[in-house]
Amino acid sequence: MEGLGAGPGPPILRAVASSTRPLYQLLKAIHFTNKIHVEITENGLRFAADHARVMQGVAHWNKGLFTSYTTNLPSPAPREGDEDDDDEEDEPPSVTFQVSLPAVLETLQIFGAADAAARQARADVDPYRSNLRNYRADAFSNQTLGMSGTCAISYAREGEPFSIVLDEAGVTTTCNLTTYIPEAPDDIPFDIQDISFKIITSARWLLDALTELAPTSPEKLTIAASKREPFLRLSSSGGPLGSSSVDFAKGRDLLETFSVGGRWVQTFKFDIIKSACEAMRIASKVSLRGDGQGVLSMQFMVEVEGSGPSFLDFRFVPYAVCDDDEDEDEEDEEAEPGRLEM
Amino acid sequence: MVVLNFTLSEEGVAVLHDALACMFKFSDDVCLEARKDKLTLSTLNLSKSAYICFSFAVNRFFARYNFEGTPQHRDRFFCQLYIRSLLTIFRARPTSGDQRDRDTSIERCDVAIDDGVGRKSRLVARVSFRNGITASHSLPYEVKTPVHAKFNGDEARNHWAISSRTLRQLMDHFSPGIELLDINTDDENRIVNFTCFTEKVQKRGVVNNEAVLKKPLHTNIAVEMDEFDDVEVENKLHIIISVKDFRAILQHAQMTSGALTANYSHPGRPLKLSYSADGVLCEFILMTVGEKTALVQKHKNPQKNAAKAPAPQLDSTSHRASSVASENRSNPTPSTSRPPQNAIQTRPRQPAFEIRPSPMPPPTTARSSGLFVDQTEEDEQWEPVNPDEEEEEDDESGRLGWNNTNEPNPSSIRIGSYLSRQAEAQPEPPEHLVSGIDPTQRLEEVRRFGLFSD
Numbered sequence: 200m201e202g203l204g205a206g207p208g209p210p211i212l213r214a215v216a217s218s219t220r221p222l223y224q225l226l227k228a229i230h231f232t233n234k235i236h237v238e239i240t241e242n243g244l245r246f247a248a249d250h251a252r253v254m255q256g257v258a259h260w261n262k263g264l265f266t267s268y269t270t271n272l273p274s275p276a277p278r279e280g281d282e283d284d285d286d287e288e289d290e291p292p293s294v295t296f297q298v299s300l301p302a303v304l305e306t307l308q309i310f311g312a313a314d315a316a317a318r319q320a321r322a323d324v325d326p327y328r329s330n331l332r333n334y335r336a337d338a339f340s341n342q343t344l345g346m347s348g349t350c351a352i353s354y355a356r357e358g359e360p361f362s363i364v365l366d367e368a369g370v371t372t373t374c375n376l377t378t379y380i381p382e383a384p385d386d387i388p389f390d391i392q393d394i395s396f397k398i399i400t401s402a403r404w405l406l407d408a409l410t411e412l413a414p415t416s417p418e419k420l421t422i423a424a425s426k427r428e429p430f431l432r433l434s435s436s437g438g439p440l441g442s443s444s445v446d447f448a449k450g451r452d453l454l455e456t457f458s459v460g461g462r463w464v465q466t467f468k469f470d471i472i473k474s475a476c477e478a479m480r481i482a483s484k485v486s487l488r489g490d491g492q493g494v495l496s497m498q499f500m501v502e503v504e505g506s507g508p509s510f511l512d513f514r515f516v517p518y519a520v521c522d523d524d525e526d527e528d529e530e531d532e533e534a535e536p537g538r539l540e541m
Numbered sequence: 542m543v544v545l546n547f548t549l550s551e552e553g554v555a556v557l558h559d560a561l562a563c564m565f566k567f568s569d570d571v572c573l574e575a576r577k578d579k580l581t582l583s584t585l586n587l588s589k590s591a592y593i594c595f596s597f598a599v600n601r602f603f604a605r606y607n608f609e610g611t612p613q614h615r616d617r618f619f620c621q622l623y624i625r626s627l628l629t630i631f632r633a634r635p636t637s638g639d640q641r642d643r644d645t646s647i648e649r650c651d652v653a654i655d656d657g658v659g660r661k662s663r664l665v666a667r668v669s670f671r672n673g674i675t676a677s678h679s680l681p682y683e684v685k686t687p688v689h690a691k692f693n694g695d696e697a698r699n700h701w702a703i704s705s706r707t708l709r710q711l712m713d714h715f716s717p718g719i720e721l722l723d724i725n726t727d728d729e730n731r732i733v734n735f736t737c738f739t740e741k742v743q744k745r746g747v748v749n750n751e752a753v754l755k756k757p758l759h760t761n762i763a764v765e766m767d768e769f770d771d772v773e774v775e776n777k778l779h780i781i782i783s784v785k786d787f788r789a790i791l792q793h794a795q796m797t798s799g800a801l802t803a804n805y806s807h808p809g810r811p812l813k814l815s816y817s818a819d820g821v822l823c824e825f826i827l828m829t830v831g832e833k834t835a836l837v838q839k840h841k842n843p844q845k846n847a848a849k850a851p852a853p854q855l856d857s858t859s860h861r862a863s864s865v866a867s868e869n870r871s872n873p874t875p876s877t878s879r880p881p882q883n884a885i886q887t888r889p890r891q892p893a894f895e896i897r898p899s900p901m902p903p904p905t906t907a908r909s910s911g912l913f914v915d916q917t918e919e920d921e922q923w924e925p926v927n928p929d930e931e932e933e934e935d936d937e938s939g940r941l942g943w944n945n946t947n948e949p950n951p952s953s954i955r956i957g958s959y960l961s962r963q964a965e966a967q968p969e970p971p972e973h974l975v976s977g978i979d980p981t982q983r984l985e986e987v988r989r990f991g992l993f994s995d
Contacts, residue, residue, distance in 0.1 A: 404674060407634075407645055411668075411676040414629035440626040441663070441680035449673030 210355040211272065211294050212239050214265040219350045219365075221264055221503040223307040228478035228499070228511050229256035230300060236381055237361065239294045239354065241270055247386070248300065253516040254471040255387045256478070263506035265352075294354070297379035298361050306363045306374040307350070354378075387514040393491040395463040396424040398431055399456035399484060400447070402499055406479035408433050408445040409472065415440040419518070420469040422487075422495065425462045430454060431487075435469060455484070465493045465517035475499075478511045493517040542657035544618050545575045548605040549650045554668075556602070556821060558631040560595045563793035565624045567591050567786070572687035573664075574619040575654075577608050584624075585688050590828040591786050592690035601820025604649065611656060618654065620682040622664060630666045630678050644671040654682075690826040692813050697804040699778060701733065702770040705794035705801040705816055711735060711762050712791050715784060718756045721830065722784045724803075726766075728776040733769065735762040737784055770800055780805050781830035782812060790814055790825050797823075805829065 216222060229235065229248040238245040244260040262268045272294060348367030355362075360375035412420065418437030424430065431454065434444030447453045475497060479485065482499035489495050499511040549557060560582060564571055568584040575581075580603075583594040599606045611618060636646045651667040663679040670676070715722075715737050723736040738759040742752040766772050794801050797818035805812035809831025815824045 404672070407670075408674065408676070415626065415678070440623060441678060443676060443678040445674060445676045447673070448675055452673045 208356075209269075209271045210353050212244075212270050212352065212354040214244075214268045214352045216265045216350045216352070218505075219307045221501075221506075221509070222260055222350070223304065224481050225258045225260065225501065225509055225511065226300065226304055226307070228475075228481060228501075229258045230304060230477065231256065231474040233300060234297045234379065235300045235303075236384070237296055237298050237378075239270060239272070241272065243268070245293075246300075247384075249384055250471060250474065252384070252387070253468070254474065255512075255514045256475070257512040259509055259511075261506060261509055264503065264509070294357070295381040295383070296354075296357070296361070297381055298376050302374075302376050303361075303363070306365075306376065309365055309372050309374070387494060387516060388492070389488075389494050389496050389514055390490040390492065395461065395489045395491055396459040396487075397456060398424065398454050398459075398487045400431075400454045400487070402479045402482035402485040404447070404453060405485050405487075406476060408447075409476060409479070411445050412443050412469070413473065415443055417442070417469045419466050420472050421464060421466045422489075423462070423464040424459050424487075424489065426459050430457060430459070437469075456486075463489045465489065465495060465520075467495065467515050467517050471515060475513050478513065482511065483508075493520070542611075542655070542660065543609060544611055544654045544656045545608050546605075546651065546653035547580070547603045547607065549652070550604050551647045551649070553602060553604065554631050554647050554650050555633060556819070557597075558628065558633065559793060559796055560821070560823070561624050561628050561631065563789060564593050564595075565628060566789035566792075567593055569624060570621050571624050571627070572619060572621050572685065573682075574617060574687050575608050576617045580606070581687075583687055583689060585690065590783070592688075592826040594689070594824045594826075596822040596824075598820035598822075618656075619684070619687050620654070620662075620664070621685040621687075622680060622682045626678075626680050630668065630680075634670065645674075646671050690811065692804075692811055692826050693806075694804065696806045696810065697813065698806060699774040699780075700802060700804045701772040701774060702800045702802040703764075703768060704770075705791065705797060705799065707768060708801055709791045709795035711764065712788060714760060714762050715788075716756070716758050716760050719758075719760070719784050721781050722787055723779050723781045725779045726772070726774045726776060727763075730763075731766045732763045733766060733772065733774075735764065736760065737762075771802075775807075778807065780808060780812060782827050786825075786827055793823070 226246060229246060231250055231254070232248045236247040236249075238247070241262075243262045243264070246258045246260070248256045248258075250256075348365060348370075351364040351366070353362045353364070359378070361378050363374045363376065365372040365374070409420075412433060412435040415435060415438035417435030419435065421432075421434045421436065423432045423434070425432075429446035429448045431447040432444055434442065436442045478497075478499045478501075482501045484500045486498040486500075487495065488498070493516075495515040495517065497513040497515075499513070501509045501511060503509050561571065564582065564584045567586040571582050571584045573580070573582055578599050580597045580599065581594060582597075583592070585592050597603070608618070610616065631650070634645050634647060636644060648669045648671045650669070653665045653667075654663075655665060656662045662682060662684070664682050665677060665679045667675060667677040718739060718741075719737040720739040720741060721737065723738070724733065725736070726733050736759055739754070739756045741755040743755045745751045745753055794814075794816055797816055799816050799818050801814060801816045803812060803814050808829050810829065811826050812829050813824060813826050815822070817823065
């Protein structure tokens with residue numbers, strides 16, 4: 200750890216967290232790519248994952264998740280940005296790099312290694328303990344609580360590794376993750392001025408709806424929002440076992456906020472929407488918005504104990520509205536080069 | 542045009558799911574047949590050895606039921622559907638019991654079948670959840686005449702009935718890896734035996750094609766007749782069915798508290814298991830493993846002898862020989878006078894357990910009701926009939942004689958089934974051949990190879 204601060208000047212980022220669990224949970228929700236863009240700002244870390252330029256997932260590690268958070272951003276006068284996740288356009292200068300997401304997730308799970316050893320020892324002395332599912336962490340294990348030690352995150356300067364140091368029960372694990380030059384992909388454009396509909400509902404409902412549609416292994420998911428019944432309808436098509444649809448017809452009970460300008464119907468690839476399932480699982484509320492171009496934005500509110508809510512942002516590009524299927528395929532093909540970037 | 546529509550309550554959905562889950566263990570698709578007064582789900586397994594039929598009484602099972610019929614078929618409508626997709630629709634949704642308004646359990650389910658000229662033929666299931674979300678699934682189906690198995694109730698004189706739960710508990714004692722279940726009665730001791738075993742052989746030696754039983758374990762569960770509600774079975778009649786099918790049925794039957802009834806005639810003829818609960822009649826027709834008529838005759842005399850004079854002093858040698866017979870199926874010679882020492886030569890390994898000679902156990906009174914077969918069997922009893930039986934097991938389907946026309950004409954079926962049985966009786970080459978000996982060769986011809994010392 201001494202080596203980290205040895206360079207000229209303080210490191211760009213130094214943050215210490217006492218629990219890795221929320222950090223892990225938030226990142227897990229955007230685990231659909233290999234490399235993610237990390238952006239360090241005054242208010243926290245922003246992780247952006249991109250899938251073939253048709254899906255984007257953004258997770259934030261809010262400053263509040265850390266017990267200490269200090270940045271030393273290179274730009275001379277970083278303006279005071281507000282914490283609201285909605286306006287990403289108005290961000291202060293920041294440091295960006297890419298890092299391997301599976302590696303970060305793996306690292307954050309290292310917590311509890313000592314715990315596993317302790318459990319093993321306990322199993323050895325107690326022969327009557329069931330060895331059934333012994334590999335699973337129980338509810339009170341340190342791995343589940345993620346709070347036995349400290350997790351220090353640092354990034355010295357450009358080109359240096361992203362370093363995660365875990366200290367647990369006298370065992371220190373240092374993980375230096377290689378950083379990559381950012382590819383600076385633009386965010387999927389979402390026009391906040393031209394929102395066609397906005398629905399806030401329980402994330403659980405959305406997950407249930409997708410679970411309901413998934414068994415027919417559909418290819419496409421159509422989301423329709425309308426002023427009259429059914430207010431919100433998700434329907435699947437293209438599956439070999441038939442088609443399904445889910446209606447949120449009793450709008451008053453189900454939809455917390457509901458404002459629809461006109462009928463909005465867009466079709467998405469089912470699998471990319473399904474990638475957001477992990478987010479639906481951990482989130483309490485979801486805000487669905489669609490803009491005039493058909494881009495769908497899903498914002499998930501995740502309640503994290505001890506700090507305020509964290510947000511996960513997803514954006515999806517719909518299939519081009521054409522009569523022929525070829526055009527839709529074309530869109531997929533265009534997206535292919537983007538996949539290579541990952 | 543809506544041909545059929547009905548509404549199920551939450552419990553109805555669960556019952557339907559259970560029925561489909563049971564059928565899914567036999568087959569991938571199910572035939573739905575709707576009439577004015579009942580809805581029938583039936584399926585036949587791939588080898589056509591098991592037929593499952595669930596009949597739902599319209600007035601008792603459904604919250605609402607309306608059958609319109611099509612111009613072609615006024616009286617009934619039928620179609621075939623994938624069980625897998627139906628299972629996902631009718632599955633129970635997890636209830637989050639903590640918040641009352643967040644209840645995701647099913648409130649009701651409306652099913653409609655839409656058919657007609659110029660319309661997409663679809664089964665539309667609309668599931669309404671308590672929280673206000675509705676999901677509708679539309680499934681394509683195939684219009685296909687259902688196949689129904691015929692069962693002649695007059696012929697099946699043997700029957701017993703027992704609580705399905707009791708029977709399910711007995712199943713816990715079945716050892717793993719077994720395939721066949723032999724149900725037989727013993728009038729003297731007033732017991733019904735459930736014997737389970739397997740005939741699966743494992744090849745040991747490469748050179749001499751030596752084969753041993755994979756699971757040389759027989760489990761015999763003796764149940765007192767008092768446990769049964771009604772037993773009327775021919776004494777010592779052995780009826781053999783597949784354990785896998787039996788398990789699948791009991792898995793479903795235990796959910797109903799009623800009695801399970803079995804009806805059957807004799808080996809090689811179908812056996813019917815049935816039970817009913819709350820307007821649902823569940824019927825299973827299973828093919829039983831047959832035995833050759835000639836074989837039965839052959840067995841008759843020695844059985845009587847054995848019953849009268851069990852000879853315990855004969856045990857070791859004769860039993861060894863019998864082990865060989867069952868292990869080494871390559872030996873097709875119906876030799877009853879084969880000296881045991883030769884048998885020992887051909888089989889260097891002694892199995893850990895004593896193996897009952899043939900899958901059709903000779904019903905001797907000398908047989909103990911213990912776990913293993915007693916050793917008092919005489920040589921005549923274990924005639925190596927295995928090649929034939931093996932073949933019979935494989936070919937069960939041939940004898941089933943399902944009637945596709947759904948016309949009650951049992952006599953013609955019977956003839957057909959007998960004919961096919963005769964065809965089967967011709968021995969096929971068994972799996973494990975002793976090099977150079979054709980299984981159909983006569984004993985005299987074989988003798989000169991010096992395999993047997995006279």
